[in-house]
Amino acid sequence: MINAEPIRMFRRRFLPLFGGVLLLAGLRPALRSTASAVAARPALAQNPANDVCLACHGQPGMTTTLPSGETLYLTVDPQVYNNSVHGVNNQACTDCHVETSGYPHPTFQEQGVTTRRTLSLKLYRAACVQCHQDQYNAALDGVHDKALAAGDSNAAICTDCHGTHNITPPNQPRSRESQMCERCHSEIFELYKQSVHGAALLGEGNPDVPGCIDCHQVHSVEGPSSSGSFHLFSPEICRRCHADRTLMGKYNISADVFDTYVADFHGTTVALFQKASPDQQTNKPVCIDCHGVHNMRMVDDPESTVIKENLLATCQKCHPDATSNFPTSWISHYRPDPKRAPLVFFVNLFYAILIPAVLGVMVILVVLDVRKRIASRRKERQHA
Amino acid sequence: MPKAQQYRRFSISDRVEHWVLTISFGLLGLTGLVQQHVDSALATGIINLLGGIETVRLMHHIAAMVMMFETIYHIGVLGYKFFVLRTRATILPGKQDAINLVQSLRYNVGMSKDRPKQGRFTFEEKLEYWAVIWGTVVMGITGFMLWNPIATTHLLSGSFVPAAKAAHGKEALLAVLAILIWHLYHVHIRHLNLSMFKGTLNTEEMQDEHPAELADIQAGRIDPRPAAAAIARRRRVFFPVFGVLTVLMLVGIAFFVGFEKTSIATIPPAEEVVVYSPLTPTPLPTLPPAATPAPVQATATPAPGTAVETPALAAAPTWESGIGDMMKTKCGACHSSANKLGGLDLTSYQAAMAGGISGPAIVPGEANTSLLVTRQASGNHPGQLTAEELKQVTDWIEAGALEK
Numbered sequence: 001m002i003n004a005e006p007i008r009m010f011r012r013r014f015l016p017l018f019g020g021v022l023l024l025a026g027l028r029p030a031l032r033s034t035a036s037a038v039a040a041r042p043a044l045a046q047n048p049a050n051d052v053c054l055a056c057h058g059q060p061g062m063t064t065t066l067p068s069g070e071t072l073y074l075t076v077d078p079q080v081y082n083n084s085v086h087g088v089n090n091q092a093c094t095d096c097h098v099e100t101s102g103y104p105h106p107t108f109q110e111q112g113v114t115t116r117r118t119l120s121l122k123l124y125r126a127a128c129v130q131c132h133q134d135q136y137n138a139a140l141d142g143v144h145d146k147a148l149a150a151g152d153s154n155a156a157i158c159t160d161c162h163g164t165h166n167i168t169p170p171n172q173p174r175s176r177e178s179q180m181c182e183r184c185h186s187e188i189f190e191l192y193k194q195s196v197h198g199a200a201l202l203g204e205g206n207p208d209v210p211g212c213i214d215c216h217q218v219h220s221v222e223g224p225s226s227s228g229s230f231h232l233f234s235p236e237i238c239r240r241c242h243a244d245r246t247l248m249g250k251y252n253i254s255a256d257v258f259d260t261y262v263a264d265f266h267g268t269t270v271a272l273f274q275k276a277s278p279d280q281q282t283n284k285p286v287c288i289d290c291h292g293v294h295n296m297r298m299v300d301d302p303e304s305t306v307i308k309e310n311l312l313a314t315c316q317k318c319h320p321d322a323t324s325n326f327p328t329s330w331i332s333h334y335r336p337d338p339k340r341a342p343l344v345f346f347v348n349l350f351y352a353i354l355i356p357a358v359l360g361v362m363v364i365l366v367v368l369d370v371r372k373r374i375a376s377r378r379k380e381r382q383h384a
Numbered sequence: 385m386p387k388a389q390q391y392r393r394f395s396i397s398d399r400v401e402h403w404v405l406t407i408s409f410g411l412l413g414l415t416g417l418v419q420q421h422v423d424s425a426l427a428t429g430i431i432n433l434l435g436g437i438e439t440v441r442l443m444h445h446i447a448a449m450v451m452m453f454e455t456i457y458h459i460g461v462l463g464y465k466f467f468v469l470r471t472r473a474t475i476l477p478g479k480q481d482a483i484n485l486v487q488s489l490r491y492n493v494g495m496s497k498d499r500p501k502q503g504r505f506t507f508e509e510k511l512e513y514w515a516v517i518w519g520t521v522v523m524g525i526t527g528f529m530l531w532n533p534i535a536t537t538h539l540l541s542g543s544f545v546p547a548a549k550a551a552h553g554k555e556a557l558l559a560v561l562a563i564l565i566w567h568l569y570h571v572h573i574r575h576l577n578l579s580m581f582k583g584t585l586n587t588e589e590m591q592d593e594h595p596a597e598l599a600d601i602q603a604g605r606i607d608p609r610p611a612a613a614a615i616a617r618r619r620r621v622f623f624p625v626f627g628v629l630t631v632l633m634l635v636g637i638a639f640f641v642g643f644e645k646t647s648i649a650t651i652p653p654a655e656e657v658v659v660y661s662p663l664t665p666t667p668l669p670t671l672p673p674a675a676t677p678a679p680v681q682a683t684a685t686p687a688p689g690t691a692v693e694t695p696a697l698a699a700a701p702t703w704e705s706g707i708g709d710m711m712k713t714k715c716g717a718c719h720s721s722a723n724k725l726g727g728l729d730l731t732s733y734q735a736a737m738a739g740g741i742s743g744p745a746i747v748p749g750e751a752n753t754s755l756l757v758t759r760q761a762s763g764n765h766p767g768q769l770t771a772e773e774l775k776q777v778t779d780w781i782e783a784g785a786l787e788k
Contacts, residue, residue, distance in 0.1 A: 048723050055717035056766045103718070103725060103766060154660065187661040224654065231654065264546075268422050272437040275428050283651040293655035318647045321534050328542025329533055336546070343547040351554035359561055366569045368492040373574070 048101065053093040054078050067108055068115040081165045096127035117153050120160075128158045138219035143226045156184060175202050177218075178211040185212075191294040196301070198294075208247060228281040232273055235261065238287045260333045261287070283318060290314050390584035391601065397461065402580050404454045405516075411447035412523075413560045415440045420553050448527060449641060455520060456633045460626050468618040470610060474504040477514065481507040503596040508570050512562075519559045526552040534644045701780045703733045703787045710776070711736065715767050730756075733787045748785040751778040 054076065056062065062074040081087045086095075094101035099111060113119040129136040139145050139158070147155035161180040162170060170177050178201065182189035192198035192212070200206035215237050216223055224230050239258045241247055248255040261267035269284045288296070290306050297304035305314045311327040319326065336344035394402070418427040419440065434440050465471045484507045487500035505513070529536040529548035536544055571577045575592070579585050590598040600606065610618075701707050711730040717723070719730040719740075728740030739745045745756040752758070757778055760769050769777065780786075 048718060048725055052718045052723050052725060154662075182663060184660055184662045186663045187658050191655075191657060225659075262422075264549075268419065269437055271422050272428065272431060276432050276436050281651055283648065288654060294657070317652055319534065320648065321644065321646075323534070323538055325537035325540070325542045326534060329537055329545035331543070331546050336550070341543055341546065343541075343543045344550050347547045347550045348554070351551070351558070355554065355558050355561075358558060359565060362562060362565045365489075366565060368489065369569075369574070372492040372494075 048092075048094065050078075050081075050093050053097075057093075066113065066115060066119070070116045072116055072119065076165045084163075084165060084167045085169065086167060095130070096123065098126055121148075121153065121157060124157045124159050132158075135219050139221075142217070142219060142221035143223050144221055146226065154184070160184070173205060174207065174211060175205065177213055178202075181212040188294050191292075194297075194303075195292065195295045196298050197296065208241070208250070210241070227279060229278045231286060232270060232278065232280060232282060234286045234288060235267070235270065254333060256335060257333045260331075260335065264330070285318060289317070389587045390582075391587070391590050391598070392583065393579040393585050394583050396583065399580055399583060401454060401458060401461070404450065408447045408451040408454065409559075409563075411443060412451065413556060415444040415447065416553075416556050417560065419444070420556075445531070445641070449637065451520070452524070452637050452640070455524075456630060456637075459633075460630065463626055464622060468615055468622050472607060475510060475513055477507075477510050481510055501596045501599075502594055503600075504594060506593060508566070512566055512570075515559070515562055515566075519555060522555045523552060523559075526555070528640055531640060532644050532646070534646055701776055701783070703736075703780075703785075705788075707777065707780050708733060710769075710773060714769060714773070718767065737785070746781055746785050749782060751781040754781050757781065 057074055057076045058078045060075055064072050064074055066072050076093075099106055108114070108119070111119075111122065113122060136158075144155040144157070148157070160183070170180065178189070178192070178198075189198075193202060197209040197211075200209040201211055213221075215234075222230050235258065242253070243255055243258040245255040262271050266285045270282070270286055273280050273282055273284065291297075292305050297307075299306055301307065302309070304310060308327075312322060312324060315322045315327050315330075331341045331344065334340045336348060338345050414430070415434070418430045418434075419437070421427040422431075431437055431440050434443065466473065480503075484500035484502055487496065487498070488507070490496040491499045500507075526548035529545055530552060533545045536548075575589070577585070577589070577593075579589075585593070587598070609615075711719075715730040718725040719728045721729045721731055721735065724740075726740040726742060728745055729735035729738075730745070737744075737746055739755070742755055745754060747754045757774070759765055760774050760777070
């Protein structure tokens with residue numbers, strides 16, 4: 001696959017940059033000249049009200065140029081902000097923009113800001129955590145923060161998902177949560193859209209199907225990159241809904257799928273690995289390895305990886321030598337019954353009779369022998 | 385009759401076979417049953433103790449191979465006894481065993497005063513021996529299918545594999561429980577029979593368990609060993625034939641163990657997808673303005689926060705004749721009594737003259753030292769006055785900054 005990322009980056013970063021440089025050349029000396037005025041900057045008697053900030057920042061088309069050459073858009077639409085969760089709660093601009101409550105604002109150099117991204121990273125660290133400690137702490141355990149710590153500044157921070165001046169409740173409608181993920185994970189989202197879950201969520205607003213965060217967690221986002229245990233424990237995620245008889249009954253889906261999975265080799269091994277070595281990277285298949293990771297379909301969908309026509313190819317992912325009869329050795333999450341798995345059913349029936357019969361006869365013979373021997377010994381003792 | 389008299393029951397070869405079987409059977413039972421009951425804490429505890437499920441499966445396979453080798457050896461021993469020594473096949477079940485079983489039952493329930501007079505192998509022993517044969521065959525066939533599911537499904541329908549799994553597990557359970565009930569009782573509890581250690585039983589033990597055999601021995605009714613020449617002749621036929629058979633059976637085991645590579649050993653990717661694939665254009669934290677961006681300019685003309693026209697000023701400006709209104713309009717958003725940025729309130733004459741945190745904003749008669757003028761003159765103040773407005777303010781201050 002050709003990586004389109006560099007081209008996209010170029011378009012996104014550098015084209016606006018050229019415009020910004022030309023337009024804002026006049027501002028640069030002013031930015032530099034304020035650097036020496038830090039000490040003399042007056043402290044505020046109190047934080048200014050939002051209309052003070054909006055007096056300038058409410059003006060349309062306000063921009064400035066960052067040291068990197070990127071254009072920074074400075075306009076905030078008062079209408080948008082006032083309708084946001086923070087606007088409705090009368091949060092002040094300076095609650096988040098703590099460092100820029102005074103005027104003149106500190107320069108970007110003073111703030112250690114070079115690019116638009118460094119500004120976002122700096123702001124969210126100082127701002128969001130003040131009120132949203134729990135969510136912030138949860139995010140520290142997530143894949144995004146780990147990637148960020150590892151130097152990937154593209155990794156999502158609060159504002160990348162929630163927005164900034166336009167924050168509204170993320171679950172209204174519920175599909176919005178998953179669409180936030182699409183911004184950075186558009187390829188995965190494309191697959192999800194085609195899945196039975198994605199189609200139901202995005203198409204009909206189904207409240208029962210999982211969106212991204214139902215499997216990957218919100219804030220403490222986890223995925224296969226976070227640890228080996230995510231793959232290993234992923235059946236537990238599916239189990240939450242697919243072993244729920246009430247929920248599955250609603251859609252006429254079997255709720256036995258989890259138990260029947262654990263009862264066979266794949267699931268047994270995975271269940272044991274979960275207990276013995278939870279961080280193990282394993283090729284033992286979990287639900288998604290057969291059903292698809294993000295594009296799982298209904299089992300009767302012609303595109304499904306587990307429909308009869310496609311099952312051999314799915315088995316061959318791990319069993320490359322498998323031939324046409326091989327897939328039927330998996331009895332499709334059914335509990336063996338005379339119709340669906342007659343051979344297994346009759347083997348079970350045979351042993352259900354043979355085991356008690358054989359052991360029963362043995363026990364009877366042993367018990368009779370024991371009884372007689374005790375009686376004989378007692379008689380011998382009486383004679384003596 | 386001297387008690388010390390010992391009767392040969394099992395040769396060293398028989399005893400070695402027994403113990404090899406005991407160890408492999410025990411290992412197979414342990415490592416197999418724990419795999420069947422992974423939902424129990426005891427089973428998972430044992431699995432972890434043995435080094436994890438992969439090790440347990442390896443042990444199970446090795447024990448299975450040991451049992452297969454033992455089976456080949458046992459076939460050889462039987463063949464040697466049958467074809468070379470021509471011993472009577474006393475282990476074969478017959479009508480007499482059924483009679484002995486019934487007699488034993490009658491005795492135990494008090495319908496008869498006599499226990500059955502059993503020979504070299506009692507019906508209890510035969511039951512156990514043939515149970516082992518049955519079990520080995522069932523476990524061997526189903527074990528092959530589980531070990532080689534791809535080879536199996538080349539020939540048979542796929543459902544044979546789960547059926548084999550079901551049979552393998554159930555048969556194992558039957559075998560282990562049968563050993564625990566039948567073997568343990570008859571060999572260890574009823575009497576502690578040590579013949580698999582010592583190889584012999586004494587007269588009393590023979591009288592108790594094998595009276596018919598003892599009677600035969602004491603009466604001299606022992607099958608004569610064939611002539612050495614006959615044995616040598618039969619051996620010359622038997623060993624090459626069995627040698628070929630052994631090679632064939634070993635090839636069979638090699639096929640059993642190493643025929644197919646059922647699954648890959650690597651970890652395939654769960655999904656072929658680029659994880660980080662941002663939408664274009666990537667949404668920005670602050671939305672780009674709809675109109676063409678207009679930069680903040682050093683001496684900007686638009687008045688922030690208002691579109692109200694600056695009122696015309698009188699020839700000799702005072703606060704009340706127009707300067708005050710200009711201040712309220714252009715500076716009042718920030719420098720109001722409510723917001724008071726920098727401690728400065730420019731919305732009333734008294735407040736304006738009081739100045740802010742940095743000092744007096746307006747020094748009457750001295751425009752050059754008035755902060756209001758110097759700040760505005762250097763440009764880029766949010767509420768930037770136009771050059772004309774600044775001149776009017778400067779003139780007003782120079783004229784004494786009068787209120788009226």
